[in-house]
Amino acid sequence: MTMDVKIIEPPKALLSALSQLYDLEQKMLKRDDLTSLHRNVGKMKDAFEELGYRIEDPQGQSYNETRVDLEASIAGSSTEDLVVTEVIKPIIRYVMRDSSGEYTKVIQRGVVVVETRIKN
Amino acid sequence: MSKTINFGIDLGTTNSLIAKFNKGTVEVFKNPVGFKETLPSLVGFRNDRILIGDQAMTYLEREPKNVIGSFKRKMGTSESFKIKSLDQSKTPIDLSALVLKELKTFIHTGETPEAVVITIPASFDMVQSNATKEAGHQAGFKQVVLLQEPIAASLAYANKTTGNELNNSQWIVYDLGGGTFDVALVRIAEGELKVIDHEGDNFLGGSDFDALIVERIIIPALEKRGRFDDLPSQLKSASGRLNKKWPVLLYAAENAKKVLSTKTAAEIEVDVVDDSDEEVSLVVNVTRSDFEAVIKEAVDATAEMLRTILTRNSLQPNDLKFVLMVGGSTYIPLVRNRIKELLGIAVNTDIDPTNAVVIGAAYYAGNKPLELTESATRATPQSQLKLKFSYNKASQETEEMFSAKVDGDVAGLSYRIVRDDGGYDSGLKKLTPRISEDLPLHPDTYNCFTLKILDEHNDKVLVVNEPIQIAQGKYSVAGQMLPDDLSLVRDNLQDGDIILDPVFTRNTILPAKAKKTVEVSRTLMHGTEDEIRIMVVEGPSSNHPSSNKSVVVLPVTAKSLKRDLLRGTEIDLTFEVSESRTLTVHAYINPSGPEFSVDSSLQFRQVDAKALAEEIGMLEEKIEQEKAEALEHENYEVVDVLTKLSGPVQELQGEAVLLSIDDVTDNKYKLEDRKRRIAEELHQATSTKRIERLRAEYVEVRDGVSEIVKESGNDIEKRQLQEIISHEHVFINTNSAQRMDEHISKLRGLQFQILMRSPDFLTGWFRSLVTKRETFNDQVQAKNLIEAGKQHIEGEDFDRLLEVNRRLFSLLPEREQESKDMRHFTGIS
Numbered sequence: 001m002t003m004d005v006k007i008i009e010p011p012k013a014l015l016s017a018l019s020q021l022y023d024l025e026q027k028m029l030k031r032d033d034l035t036s037l038h039r040n041v042g043k044m045k046d047a048f049e050e051l052g053y054r055i056e057d058p059q060g061q062s063y064n065e066t067r068v069d070l071e072a073s074i075a076g077s078s079t080e081d082l083v084v085t086e087v088i089k090p091i092i093r094y095v096m097r098d099s100s101g102e103y104t105k106v107i108q109r110g111v112v113v114v115e116t117r118i119k120n
Numbered sequence: 121m122s123k124t125i126n127f128g129i130d131l132g133t134t135n136s137l138i139a140k141f142n143k144g145t146v147e148v149f150k151n152p153v154g155f156k157e158t159l160p161s162l163v164g165f166r167n168d169r170i171l172i173g174d175q176a177m178t179y180l181e182r183e184p185k186n187v188i189g190s191f192k193r194k195m196g197t198s199e200s201f202k203i204k205s206l207d208q209s210k211t212p213i214d215l216s217a218l219v220l221k222e223l224k225t226f227i228h229t230g231e232t233p234e235a236v237v238i239t240i241p242a243s244f245d246m247v248q249s250n251a252t253k254e255a256g257h258q259a260g261f262k263q264v265v266l267l268q269e270p271i272a273a274s275l276a277y278a279n280k281t282t283g284n285e286l287n288n289s290q291w292i293v294y295d296l297g298g299g300t301f302d303v304a305l306v307r308i309a310e311g312e313l314k315v316i317d318h319e320g321d322n323f324l325g326g327s328d329f330d331a332l333i334v335e336r337i338i339i340p341a342l343e344k345r346g347r348f349d350d351l352p353s354q355l356k357s358a359s360g361r362l363n364k365k366w367p368v369l370l371y372a373a374e375n376a377k378k379v380l381s382t383k384t385a386a387e388i389e390v391d392v393v394d395d396s397d398e399e400v401s402l403v404v405n406v407t408r409s410d411f412e413a414v415i416k417e418a419v420d421a422t423a424e425m426l427r428t429i430l431t432r433n434s435l436q437p438n439d440l441k442f443v444l445m446v447g448g449s450t451y452i453p454l455v456r457n458r459i460k461e462l463l464g465i466a467v468n469t470d471i472d473p474t475n476a477v478v479i480g481a482a483y484y485a486g487n488k489p490l491e492l493t494e495s496a497t498r499a500t501p502q503s504q505l506k507l508k509f510s511y512n513k514a515s516q517e518t519e520e521m522f523s524a525k526v527d528g529d530v531a532g533l534s535y536r537i538v539r540d541d542g543g544y545d546s547g548l549k550k551l552t553p554r555i556s557e558d559l560p561l562h563p564d565t566y567n568c569f570t571l572k573i574l575d576e577h578n579d580k581v582l583v584v585n586e587p588i589q590i591a592q593g594k595y596s597v598a599g600q601m602l603p604d605d606l607s608l609v610r611d612n613l614q615d616g617d618i619i620l621d622p623v624f625t626r627n628t629i630l631p632a633k634a635k636k637t638v639e640v641s642r643t644l645m646h647g648t649e650d651e652i653r654i655m656v657v658e659g660p661s662s663n664h665p666s667s668n669k670s671v672v673v674l675p676v677t678a679k680s681l682k683r684d685l686l687r688g689t690e691i692d693l694t695f696e697v698s699e700s701r702t703l704t705v706h707a708y709i710n711p712s713g714p715e716f717s718v719d720s721s722l723q724f725r726q727v728d729a730k731a732l733a734e735e736i737g738m739l740e741e742k743i744e745q746e747k748a749e750a751l752e753h754e755n756y757e758v759v760d761v762l763t764k765l766s767g768p769v770q771e772l773q774g775e776a777v778l779l780s781i782d783d784v785t786d787n788k789y790k791l792e793d794r795k796r797r798i799a800e801e802l803h804q805a806t807s808t809k810r811i812e813r814l815r816a817e818y819v820e821v822r823d824g825v826s827e828i829v830k831e832s833g834n835d836i837e838k839r840q841l842q843e844i845i846s847h848e849h850v851f852i853n854t855n856s857a858q859r860m861d862e863h864i865s866k867l868r869g870l871q872f873q874i875l876m877r878s879p880d881f882l883t884g885w886f887r888s889l890v891t892k893r894e895t896f897n898d899q900v901q902a903k904n905l906i907e908a909g910k911q912h913i914e915g916e917d918f919d920r921l922l923e924v925n926r927r928l929f930s931l932l933p934e935r936e937q938e939s940k941d942m943r944h945f946t947g948i949s
Contacts, residue, residue, distance in 0.1 A: 009155045011839060043692070046635055062518075065166045065175055066560065068153050069543040072178045075364030079182045086364055088371050093541070097625070102565060106542035109154045109174075111371060113364045 010053070015092055015108045018048060022055050022090040049095065054104065056091040058084045063114040069106045070114075078116040086113035123490040125265065127233040128481025129223055130272070131216060131240075131252065133192040134299040134325065136161050137478040138223040141486025146479045149226035153542035157475055159223055162189040163215045165203045169547035172222040182358070190299075191215045192241075193322055195255075196248035213251050217258035218548075221578030224259070232579050234492060235263035237485040239272045239477050242304040242318035260577020262492050265485070269295065270304035271313050272480030273446045277471050279483050289441045290316070292426060292465070295477075296455060297447035299325035303426050305433060317433055319425040324418060326377070326449040332414045333373035333406065334366075338390060341404045346394030365392055376406050381451040384408045412454040419455055423462040430463075442468040446476050504528045505573060507584055514591045515561060522588060523556040524571070532576045537588070540568040548574070561592035591629075602628045602697070609655040609665045611641050612861075618738070619861070620668070622661040623695050636693045644678045644685040651677040652685075653731060654693060654707055659796075662857065663807075666739050666799035670792060673728040674705050685709065729788050733776040736795050739802070740769045746806050761805040769798050807857070814860040815852060818867075822848070825867045832874050840870055882921045883913055889928045896931040905931075 025041050028034045045055060063072055063082040069091050074082065092108035128146075130137045135158035139148040148157050154174070164176030164187040171179075171187075180187045185204035191212040200209040224232070240252050249266055256264030270293035278286055290307040304318040339351050354360040355369070372388045379386035388404045430437070443465050449455060450473045460467045472479075505528035512520055522537070533551040537559065538544065544560050551573060561567045569588040573581045607620035623634050644650050653675050659668030678685070692708040743765050750758040776791055822845065829841045844866055851859040875881040886909045896902035905924050912921040 009150070011836065043637070046637070065164070065169065065171050065179065066544050066546055068175060068538075068545045069541075071154075071174055073367030074178060074182045075358075075367070077182065077358035079179060086368055088368055103568075104541050104562070104565070106153055107155070113367050114178075115364055 010094070010107055014053070018053055018055055018092050019089050019108070021045065021048070022057065022087075026087075052095050054093045054095050056093055056110070057087065058091055058110045058112055059087050060084060063112070068109070070110045070112050072112050072114045075113050075115045081117045082114040083117045084112045085115045088112060125235040125237055125263065125485040125488045125490055126482070127235070128237045128272075128478055128483075128485045129220060129239070130269070130475075130478035130481060131192065131220065131238050131255075132161055132297065132477075133190055133322065134161060134297055135159065136219050136223055137475055138226050139475070139478045139482035140227070140229070141482040146482040146486075148475050148478055149228065151226055152228065159219065159226070160189070161192065161219050162187060163210075163218050164188075165205045167205070169549055170218065171547045172218055175545065175547065188215055190322075196245065196251040213255045213258060216252065216255035220255060220259035220261070224578055234261060235265070235490050236261045237265045237267050237481045237488060239267050239269045239481050241302055241320070242268050242270050242315040243302070243320060258577075260575075260579050263490065265488055267481055267484050268304075268315050269302065269477050270306050270315050270318070272478075272484065273444060273471070273476045274306050274313060275480035275483050276476040277444055277468070279480075280470060286441070287311075290439065291441040291468075292429070292443040293446055294422070294426065294443050294450065294459065295446040296422060296449040297325050298327055298449070299323070301325060301422055301425075303422065303429060305429050305435075317429050319429055321421070321425070324422070325447075328418065329377060329415050329449065329452070330370050330373040333376060333411065334369045336414045337406055337410055338369055338373065338388060338404055341402060342390060342392065342400060345402055346392070346398060346400035347396045348394055362392055377411065377452070380406070380408045380411050381453060408453070415452070415454065416458070419458045420462070422455075423459055426459065426463060437464040440465050442466045444468045444471070446471070446473050448474045505530070505582055507571075509586065509588065511559075511588065511590065513589060516592075517561070518563075518592075519558045519560045520590050521556060522559045522569075523554065526551060526553050526555065533581060534574050535571060536574060537569050537571050540570060544569075548578075559588070559590065561590055563592055566591050602626055602632070604658050605661040606656055606658055606671065606695070606697070606703070607661045607665070607668065608636060608638070608693070609657055610638065617742070618665045620657065620661045620663070620665050623656065624697060625661070631696065631698050633694070633696045636695070638691050638693060640685055640687055640689045640691065643687045644676075644681065646678050646681040646684050648678045651675045653728070654705060655731065656695070656703065656705060664799055664803045666735055666742075667796055667803045669796060670728070670731075672703055672705055673731055674707060675728070676707060676709070729776075729779045732788060732792055732795065733773075733779065736769065736773050736776050739795060739799055740766075740773060743769060743802055746802065755809070758805050758809070761801065765798050765801055768794070772798070810857050811860070814857055814864070818848070818852065818860055818864050821864050821867045825871045828871055828874050832878070837870060837874060841867075876922060877918075879916070879918045882918050882925060885925050886913065886921060886928075889925060892932060895933060896928070897933060898931055902928060902931050
């Protein structure tokens with residue numbers, strides 16, 4: 001199943017553009033008056049995905065010491081049951097497809113802040 | 121020629137790096153996940169795992185008793201670190217060895233070096249040096265050669281320059297890194313490099329500068345805008361309300377600091393909620409002089425240490441050749457300028473300050489002979505271990521329990537499981553007869569893991585060949601899979617044919633969703649009978665479309681349009697296949713006005729009588745065309761097969777013409793089946809030849825483009841070419857003509873992009889356009905443009921000539937802009 005393809009390190013400017021696109025989308029989500037732009041952002045994401053680059057939003061995901069797709073800073077004093085509460089940079093994956101399916105590889109680690117999950 | 125060591129390691133206080141000398145050049149290895157050259161020199165112990173580098177960094181501040189850093193400062197002392205979670209102690213040697221072992225995992229060449237050059241600070245005494253050597257041995261290196269860091273940096277510089285300019289001279293190596301500062305006086309006499317004197321501060325570096333930006337620039341700006349009671353403490357204290365913003369601000373400050381190395385101002389966006397629950401959003405404009413004001417004191421302190429060295433050695437600034445800048449913080453203009461200004465010594469910034477030490481170490485290693493005796497070389501351990509895995513191969517959960525039974529001697533061995541996508545690393549764990557791990561799963565995909573068994577030196581004893589594969593999400597044992605590819609049919613304008621663009625590949629697990637954007641390839645005049653077709657077919661996407669089964673035809677008719685649908689308009693298509701295999705195609709057209717969409721929810725298999733007749737017509741033409749080509753190449757075997765197909769296809773053509781558009785019988789399905797079988801035979805007879813031709817064409821185009829890129833391509837274009845070439849072994853063996861076509865087209869696109877900058881090409885294009893002057897839609901505009909073009913050629917203004925060419929091209933009638941063989945079947949491309 002694994003594709004034995006050596007991933008070429010992507011240009012920094014491309015990763016930066018993808019991170020900016022993520023930021024843009026996050027800012028738009030906070031505004032009710034910008035919904036008409038979502039389609040455009042969605043299409044930009046699709047275009048990047050066609051080139052093989054996928055943005056993954058780790059917000060809300062669980063974190064522990066075995067995750068190597070995130071560079072995390074811990075807020076608060078507890079280090080147990082951690083969850084991502086701030087995303088400084090999203091995870092970027094390179095997507096490859098062949099007849100057996102899809103295979104992805106992390107090419108930019110997400111940069112995040114994690115905190116102990118607040119129990120309801 | 122005797123073998124040399126070749127591998128160099130910069131075992132730093134804050135970060136470590138590994139590099140290899142190979143045939144005169146040095147490669148600095150990168151972490152395969154995240155592509156960073158640096159590994160933070162940190163070791164963490166959590167839940168019976170050993171974490172090294174970035175993973176440990178996360179817990180550094182919150183669990184200082186379980187994460188150890190800066191142990192280099194304690195090398196050679198009797199001090200050891202009590203690890204709370206292990207309830208045992210680790211010496212600085214143990215911890216350094218773990219970092220060295222981890223660096224070995226950066227080596228992508230498959231080598232396991234047995235000898236290495238490790239750098240040490242100029243300040244290290246004999247005991248500290250021996251301790252570093254011992255760490256190297258513990259990490260599995262049989263031969264360890266030490267090299268002082270300032271010497272390594274000087275070697276990196278010396279190998280960049282030519283001639284003997286350094287002979288019998290002396291200089292300063294100024295090393296300001298992320299967390300430490302070192303300065304050393306280096307002298308070369310009779311070809312021998314020596315560190316004469318040194319100074320340093322173990323608690324000064326770039327991370328201190330980031331904190332200063334936050335404390336002295338951002339916090340005051342926030343305090344002016346919002347209501348905060350003791351904001352610094354709210355940010356920095358673990359129990360502070362705004363503690364989670366502290367790393368965010370540090371990260372923003374670090375980025376601003378980098379920007380300020382090349383620009384005079386940088387912006388930092390800040391978003392926090394103040395004590396009155398009001399959101400404070402501001403953009404702090406940090407100028408280079410603001411930044412310089414906050415770090416000046418620290419930078420001046422480094423200059424003072426440098427001055428101390430000069431005084432102690434009775435040297436004047438002009439006795440020194442230069443100050444060689446090393447360490448990432450020396451990118452800061454103030455650092456460079458202040459040293460030059462305060463000491464009057466030229467600053468040398470010719471080497472990459474971030475990896476100069478490891479590069480120098482590798483150069484040294486490239487000249488240092490390997491001195492391993494026969495007995496010292498370790499035989500590759502032959503593992504007698506047997507492993508038996510137990511886990512669920514399909515899961516709906518976000519993690520899945522994996523366990524293994526290990527038969528054999530496990531003493532001294534450890535294991536590590538990594539997920540191949542770079543998202544999970546178990547860290548190093550002790551191997552026991554039974555092991556178990558909760559493996560986290562990436563959603564909706566196959567998760568492949570690799571299990572490695574390692575000896576005490578972190579060298580691989582065994583990479584378990586049986587892959588651990590767990591399908592997450594929609595995958596399950598009883599999961600519905602697509603039996604064949606589903607593809608969109610598109611016009612191939614260049615070849616006057618239709619091609620398949622795969623939407624879902626075979627074995628895709630249902631339900632599935634995909635999106636595509638296509639372009640309308642010819643203008644559709646509203647109100648006419650014209651239409652474009654969105655066609656989805658089922659069958660191998662590597663085949664010709666006509667040999668696949670038609671599944672959905674979604675016509676977009678001109679009658680349903682309120683205005684003309686112009687050529688080039690984009691249509692967004694969404695395809696969804698439900699678990700019960702219902703395909704829904706949704707088309708969204710946005711012709712710069714009111715938007716509308718059409719939906720089609722259809723069960724598999726739909727045949728459009730009109731489209732079928734056209735397809736049969738195209739098939740007949742294709743057979744004749746292929747036959748003519750085969751005859752030309754005297755390929756009589758193919759000619760025979762194709763001749764036998766001519767009769768049936770003509771018969772089919774006659775029957776298809778008689779079909780009414782709204783035929784309700786199953787005749788059209790029968791005809792479609794027959795058409796498909798003929799097309800399949802055609803495809804089989806000609807595909808090998810086509811693939812071979814495309815392979816040869818690909819190689820020819822690739823070589824041609826490589827030449828052009830080498831001569832005139834920029835860095836981005838070189839990278840694009842490299843990326844295509846790195847994947848060629850995948851698509852060249854797929855037997856998919858379309859994928860090869862795609863890559864040939866990508867290469868041609870690249871070639872065209874470069875040619876568009878070439879004066880000869882632009883001039884030639886212009887001249888060719890001029891020959892078509894009579895056909896231009898607007899003669900007056902064309903005349904003016906042609907005049908302008910001539911002037912641009914004379915004045916060698918090729919940017920403007922490009923613009924003229926583009927405008928002239930747009931004046932050509934549509935038919936001229938298209939290739940002469942162009943035809944439209946679906947109307948989308």
